[in-house]
Amino acid sequence: MPQTIHLSLNVNGAMHECDVEPRVTLLDALRDHLHLTGTKKGCDQGQCGACTCHVDGKRVLSCLMLAAQAEGSEIATIEGLAAENGDLHPVQAAFLEHDAFQCGYCTPGQIMSAVACIREGHAGSDDEIREYMSGNLCRCGAYNSIVAAVREAAEAAR
Amino acid sequence: MKNFSYSRARSVDHAREAARKPGVALIAGGTSLLDLAKSAVEAPDDVIDITRLAGFDAISVDDAGATIGALAKMATVADHPDIKAQFPAIAQSLALSASAQLRNMASLGGNLMQRTRCSYFRDPANFSACNKRSPGSGCSAIGGITRNHAILGTSEQCIASYPGDLGVALTAFDAVVDLGSRKVGIDDFFLPYGAAPHLETVLQPGEIISAIFIPASKAAANSLYLKVRDRQSYEFAAASAAVGLEFEADGRTVKDIRVAIGGVASKPWRARAVERALIGKTLDERIVERASRLAVEGAVTQGDNHYKVHLAPRTIARAILTLGGLA
Numbered sequence: 001m002p003q004t005i006h007l008s009l010n011v012n013g014a015m016h017e018c019d020v021e022p023r024v025t026l027l028d029a030l031r032d033h034l035h036l037t038g039t040k041k042g043c044d045q046g047q048c049g050a051c052t053c054h055v056d057g058k059r060v061l062s063c064l065m066l067a068a069q070a071e072g073s074e075i076a077t078i079e080g081l082a083a084e085n086g087d088l089h090p091v092q093a094a095f096l097e098h099d100a101f102q103c104g105y106c107t108p109g110q111i112m113s114a115v116a117c118i119r120e121g122h123a124g125s126d127d128e129i130r131e132y133m134s135g136n137l138c139r140c141g142a143y144n145s146i147v148a149a150v151r152e153a154a155e156a157a158r
Numbered sequence: 159m160k161n162f163s164y165s166r167a168r169s170v171d172h173a174r175e176a177a178r179k180p181g182v183a184l185i186a187g188g189t190s191l192l193d194l195a196k197s198a199v200e201a202p203d204d205v206i207d208i209t210r211l212a213g214f215d216a217i218s219v220d221d222a223g224a225t226i227g228a229l230a231k232m233a234t235v236a237d238h239p240d241i242k243a244q245f246p247a248i249a250q251s252l253a254l255s256a257s258a259q260l261r262n263m264a265s266l267g268g269n270l271m272q273r274t275r276c277s278y279f280r281d282p283a284n285f286s287a288c289n290k291r292s293p294g295s296g297c298s299a300i301g302g303i304t305r306n307h308a309i310l311g312t313s314e315q316c317i318a319s320y321p322g323d324l325g326v327a328l329t330a331f332d333a334v335v336d337l338g339s340r341k342v343g344i345d346d347f348f349l350p351y352g353a354a355p356h357l358e359t360v361l362q363p364g365e366i367i368s369a370i371f372i373p374a375s376k377a378a379a380n381s382l383y384l385k386v387r388d389r390q391s392y393e394f395a396a397a398s399a400a401v402g403l404e405f406e407a408d409g410r411t412v413k414d415i416r417v418a419i420g421g422v423a424s425k426p427w428r429a430r431a432v433e434r435a436l437i438g439k440t441l442d443e444r445i446v447e448r449a450s451r452l453a454v455e456g457a458v459t460q461g462d463n464h465y466k467v468h469l470a471p472r473t474i475a476r477a478i479l480t481l482g483g484l485a
Contacts, residue, residue, distance in 0.1 A: 005164060022164035022205065025192065045193055049259060058233075058262040064189045065263065068164045069207060117258065134391035135257025 012080025029067035038078035049136035052109035059116035078108035094149040102140035123154035159195040178364040187264040223373040228267030247381035251327035267367040274318035289315040304461035311424035316355030321394045326420035330400040336369040348425035377402030377414045384477040395421030397469040401477040429453040441482045450474040
């Protein structure tokens, strides 16, 4: 019998209980156990950024973190970004405005990464945005639009 | 990856005791361990989380130097105003590493312990011969695709390169690794390959890095880290250089110079021959370029990594000339 542990995970402000094998990553716990499939699995080895979410306000790669390590922290995923009434987060709105996606697969990770990038104060110029968003790959090549969206959202936040 | 048990260390002594046993792995940020476990390079039976141990992430800087707890995150140290002011090469080596997400997760201790990116080492399913993974089984890289492999510090058993940046910057400035019961100079912390490439550091079972100390110096305060790579960001070094410079009162004669290189060696590589050639000299392009070539004397190339014989000295030269205001 595979050994499981019981975890209480705080995701988007709500407590979720789950029983998972210790080897389960935060990404797999979110997607397969909590059925929050907004966070995407791209490479599953920390090289693409599609799995980016926030733990205690910091952007992290959920594929390289055990779910067990995130217990006790505040986890924020793309599903929790828009307001309760459905109003989009300014970064989400900027991505729409600038058509900053094609297939959309990298987009939740890009948005979560961008929200944190702006909050960190690392979106002061296009060059800085490119550098500090470099952990999020986009195979469709929507980078120019992504940079424009982050630039606009950062300016609005200042 | 193989399943394991998970528990959290109650104290550093508990972690040290547990770490003595075979099959036990400590986890901090997890960015190395989980990556390696997914490729089955590492397969622990028990994982012990040390991140909730209090007091191991402090950063303090005074006239003697900087003391950084091993659990301090790369992002925190990279952005720390005192580290940026007194040890810019170290802050830059962190800021130029990995990605923002990884820097938020990864600890300094774990960063030093990172393992080679050799694609044969990381692919046990397809390449069983790897002296680093299984001592005595042979080396799949020699005779294979070796563009990223080391030209310095290799042996007939292994040509894998150490990919980290922080270790290189620390090596330039004589950092000391605190293991709790003993302290080890950074250059001694990493072991040369010789006949035993599976032994990468001096860590004995039960030893855990608790802090890193970097002594203050004028050269450390006037330093930079130059990282040359195929992509502009989020990639390991093809060649890198951590350089520090102090001039005499005349502002032109070199009083102290530190040079360490990365991306080209089996461990972070101090280039003392370059330093010796430039102490007491006035810097100009010719003298710097000639001295920089001393760094690759004795280099052994293998297949596709010959370019590093040229790239490494040029990287050193550019770093020195930039620092010296001559680039």
